[in-house]
Amino acid sequence: MTTPVRTDLDAYRIAVAELPESAVASRDTRGAVAVVPGGDGWWVVASDAIAAGAAAVVVAQPAVAPIEALEALASLAGATPVVVERPLLRADLVAGVGASIEELPAPGALVVECHAPARTLGPALRDAIGWARVLARAPLAPLTTESWGGRVLALLGSTEGASVSIVAAAQPGAPIPGRMRITTMAPTRVEIDADLETVACVTDAAGRGILPALFESPERVALRRAIAAVRAGEPPSDLADLRHDTALAAALLAAPTA
Amino acid sequence: MARGVGIIGAGPGVAALHLPTLARVGDAFRVVHIADGGSGRSAALAARVGARSSTGVDAIMADPEAEVVAICSPPAQHAAQIIAAVAAGKRAVFCEKPLGTTVAEAEEAVEACRRAGVPLIVGTNHYFDPAWGRAKHHLTVSGGPVVSISVTLALAPNARYHELVTELPASAAAGRGAPDLTRAAVAAGVVRQLLTGLAIHDMPLVRDLVPRFERVVFARALPPLGYAVGFVAGGVPVQLTTVMLPEGADTLWRIAVATASDRLDVSFPPPFVHAGGARVRVRAADGRDTIYAHDPGDGYVAEWRALAELLDAGLPVEYDELLDDARYALRLADAAAELIGAAA
Numbered sequence: 001m002t003t004p005v006r007t008d009l010d011a012y013r014i015a016v017a018e019l020p021e022s023a024v025a026s027r028d029t030r031g032a033v034a035v036v037p038g039g040d041g042w043w044v045v046a047s048d049a050i051a052a053g054a055a056a057v058v059v060a061q062p063a064v065a066p067i068e069a070l071e072a073l074a075s076l077a078g079a080t081p082v083v084v085e086r087p088l089l090r091a092d093l094v095a096g097v098g099a100s101i102e103e104l105p106a107p108g109a110l111v112v113e114c115h116a117p118a119r120t121l122g123p124a125l126r127d128a129i130g131w132a133r134v135l136a137r138a139p140l141a142p143l144t145t146e147s148w149g150g151r152v153l154a155l156l157g158s159t160e161g162a163s164v165s166i167v168a169a170a171q172p173g174a175p176i177p178g179r180m181r182i183t184t185m186a187p188t189r190v191e192i193d194a195d196l197e198t199v200a201c202v203t204d205a206a207g208r209g210i211l212p213a214l215f216e217s218p219e220r221v222a223l224r225r226a227i228a229a230v231r232a233g234e235p236p237s238d239l240a241d242l243r244h245d246t247a248l249a250a251a252l253l254a255a256p257t258a
Numbered sequence: 259m260a261r262g263v264g265i266i267g268a269g270p271g272v273a274a275l276h277l278p279t280l281a282r283v284g285d286a287f288r289v290v291h292i293a294d295g296g297s298g299r300s301a302a303l304a305a306r307v308g309a310r311s312s313t314g315v316d317a318i319m320a321d322p323e324a325e326v327v328a329i330c331s332p333p334a335q336h337a338a339q340i341i342a343a344v345a346a347g348k349r350a351v352f353c354e355k356p357l358g359t360t361v362a363e364a365e366e367a368v369e370a371c372r373r374a375g376v377p378l379i380v381g382t383n384h385y386f387d388p389a390w391g392r393a394k395h396h397l398t399v400s401g402g403p404v405v406s407i408s409v410t411l412a413l414a415p416n417a418r419y420h421e422l423v424t425e426l427p428a429s430a431a432a433g434r435g436a437p438d439l440t441r442a443a444v445a446a447g448v449v450r451q452l453l454t455g456l457a458i459h460d461m462p463l464v465r466d467l468v469p470r471f472e473r474v475v476f477a478r479a480l481p482p483l484g485y486a487v488g489f490v491a492g493g494v495p496v497q498l499t500t501v502m503l504p505e506g507a508d509t510l511w512r513i514a515v516a517t518a519s520d521r522l523d524v525s526f527p528p529p530f531v532h533a534g535g536a537r538v539r540v541r542a543a544d545g546r547d548t549i550y551a552h553d554p555g556d557g558y559v560a561e562w563r564a565l566a567e568l569l570d571a572g573l574p575v576e577y578d579e580l581l582d583d584a585r586y587a588l589r590l591a592d593a594a595a596e597l598i599g600a601a602a
Contacts, residue, residue: 109480111499113408115516144476146490151406153488153495155476163478165486167497169405173519173543181514185412185484185499187506195541203507258473 003227004028006049007035009060015219022227029054033226038062038085043069047076056081056226060219062242064122067250070243077239081229084238085222087177088127088194091238092221094134096211097190100202106137107184110164115171116178118150124178125152125168126249130241131182131192136162139244145255154252166252260288261349261569264324266315266339267331268294268303271354274420274530276330277307279558282532286566287326293318295331302427315339319346326565328352333454337363340378344370350377350569352562355458357584364584372577377568380580383557384513384526385462386564389536390557392550393515393524394466396540402518404467404494409460411500412510419509419530436482445479446598452485453591457498460513461587463524467515468492471586477594487594519543532556 004026005016012035016023026032030053036046038061046057050073057077062084073082083091112132116124133140138158145154150170157163171179179195188204200211229236263280265272272292280287291310294300304311310321318324319342327343329336329351337358343351351371357380358364371378384390397404420426439445465471468491475488475495484501509528514521521541527533535553542548567573 109484109486109499109501111408111410111497113406113514113516113521115406115521143478144488146475149493151493151495153475153490153497155478155486155488163480163486165476165488165497165499167406167408167488167495169495169516171405171516171518173402173517174521175545179521179541183410183412183510185410185480185501185503187503189412189507189510196545203510205506205508208507258475 003055003230004032005035005223006032006054009035009037011217011219012058012060012223015217015223018217018220019223019227023223031055033058033223033230035060043073046082047073050076050080054080055230056083058083058085058222058226060085060222061087062123064126064246064249067243067247070239070246074239074243077235079233079235081226081235082239083222083226083229083236084242085218086127086130087218088124088180088198089130090198090214090218090221091225092214092216093198093200093211097134097192097200100211101135101188101190104186104188106160106162107135107186108162109185110135110162111183111185112164112166112180114166114168114178114180115174117172117174117176118170120176120178121150121168121170122249122253124180125252126245127178128166128168128180128182129248130245131180132156132164133241133244135182135184135190135192136160136164138162140164140248142248142251145252146257147253147255148257152252152255154255156248168252260284260286261325262290262323263287263326263328264291264293264318264321265289265328265330266293266318267329268292268297268299269330270416270420270426272330273303273426274424275558276328277303278423278532279562282559283562283566287562290323291318291321315342319343325349326352330354334359337367340367341370344374344376348376350565352379352381352565354381356454356587357580359454361585361588364581364588368577368581371575377565377575378577378580379561379565379568380583381561382459382462382583383561384459384536385557386560387526387535387557388553388555388560389524389538389550390463393522393538396522396538397467397515397517401520401522404515404517406494406516407464407467407496408514409457409464409496409498410510410512410514411456412507413500413502414507414509414528415504416529419528422531439479439481442599442601446595448483449477449479449485449487449598450591450595452483452500453487453594454587456500457487457590458587461590462583463513464491464496465583465586468494468496471589474590474593474597477597479598485594487590489590489593527556532558
């Protein structure tokens with residue numbers, strides 16, 4: 001059985017071609033997985049797709065959205081799956097890391113370092129916070145935060161009691177999507193080091209393991225997840241996660257100095 | 259001829275760090291006297307190296323063979339013992355960090371050395387690590403201005419590394435119970451103590467890059483024992499995160515410096531061991547990922563070699579730098595403790 005996919009993005013056309021038993025290109029939005037480019041205003045296009053009867057929406061590499069827009073989109077989407085393709089927070093790597101740490105207690109502290117050119121610091125910080133949320137295995141909230149001249153110092157707390165220390169700064173020479181490292185301070189240490197590629201390491205007393213490299217394109221991963229969500233009738237938490245991470249990143253970047 | 263060293267202190271730091279390190283610089287120094295503060299541990303340690311032992315500082319100060327004094331006692335005693343060593347006519351002083359527990363103490367101790375012309379070295383081994391010189395050179399010639407600094411320390415139990423460099427009696431390795439960090443006064447005291455005892459390893463390096471301390475943004479004690487501190491220096495955000503862990507992965511001890519174009523990681527080896535210098539890795543703006551050659555020399559040996567050079571070559575001692583390092587670290591520690599106390 002194939003699921004129709006409506007997209008104008010070349011990378012997603014290729015992804016459709018790489019899912020010949022699951023996906024088929026379609027010119028209609030109704031009943032299809034609609035792929036929305038993540039440029040400014042993507043939330044309007046996504047809302048239009050849902051209103052037009054899309055079975056699911058994939059948002060490709062979304063720009064930072066206003067919180068109110070994300071809330072309105074979530075309200076409109078209801079049970080319609082919305083899958084978000086985030087270049088520095090790949091869902092398949094999140095799943096792999098999650099499987100590696102599911103038996104371990106949540107860490108008590110995490111360290112986040114995030115750098116990106118000024119114009120992409122917002123989405124980079126959003127995705128770095130996303131990794132912190134994944135590794136802390138709980139929602140986060142700001143405790144103390146200051147921002148000045150494209151630089152951020154912040155301490156977050158998780159609902160489970162973990163502390164998350166964050167430094168972020170505009171760095172002209174960083175890769176455009178950003179460069180980030182998230183480290184758990186625990187007997188079993190998890191470290192995510194991401195820029196143009198992402199390396200996830202798990203270290204304990206027995207040694208250091210590096211999670212397998214990912215060779216599937218992020219677009220194919222996003223389409224697979226959207227198709228699976230449509231078939232299962234279970235929307236993923238992508239939009240809620242994006243809203244959580246976006247709100248925190250916005251709060252950090254907007255926090256005044258003392 | 260090797261100069262005689264008298265060591266004040268007989269704890270695990272002496273047994274696992276200074277005695278094995280001094281064995282590596284036997285051409286320049288020999289241990290002649292070890293004094294404890296009343297524990298009685300000095301006798302056994304001294305017997306291992308054919309040295310004399312005593313309790314208290316009087317005998318070591320009066321020992322003419324102890325030309326150099328190594329101060330490895332609790333931090334609150336450091337400044338007074340430096341001053342006593344100068345008064346006793348010792349030729350040089352090696353002092354474990356911190357120089358003193360207050361700025362006034364540190365100033366008094368350094369001024370005593372300066373007036374008498376006594377060489378003084380503070381055991382900030384990371385500053386002496388040959389890798390730091392390489393990293394500093396990279397930062398000076400490329401990369402542009404510093405935009406952030408992160409110091410991350412996930413410390414495995416010290417006993418794991420003690421076992422690699424010495425043999426300690428089981429009682430010497432016994433740990434202490436975790437403090438009650440929910441009490442603000444306790445948390446503030448713990449963070450101040452850890453900043454002056456652990457973070458101080460890296461404060462001279464941080465000060466090298468961002469010398470103008472401004473303010474602490476956040477400070478929090480982390481269980482079971484550690485801290486998360488964020489501060490601003492010269493407009494640059496600096497985060498310090500340390501947790502002393504009861505088990506698990508080997509120590510991670512890393513200074514990450516982000517410049518306008520690069521990320522430079524200096525990853526130090528665990529404490530106590532002699533595994534060469536730190537590893538230096540640079541991710542550059544053009545995509546290059548550079549790992550510098552590993553230097554077999556380490557900061558522990560280098561700091562004693564530096565003291566030998568001061569004595570042999572009569573090089574000028576950078577008293578003002580030592581003092582400014584102490585002021586920087588103590589100001590940070592006081593501000594962080596105050597913030598934790600104020601939040602209660």
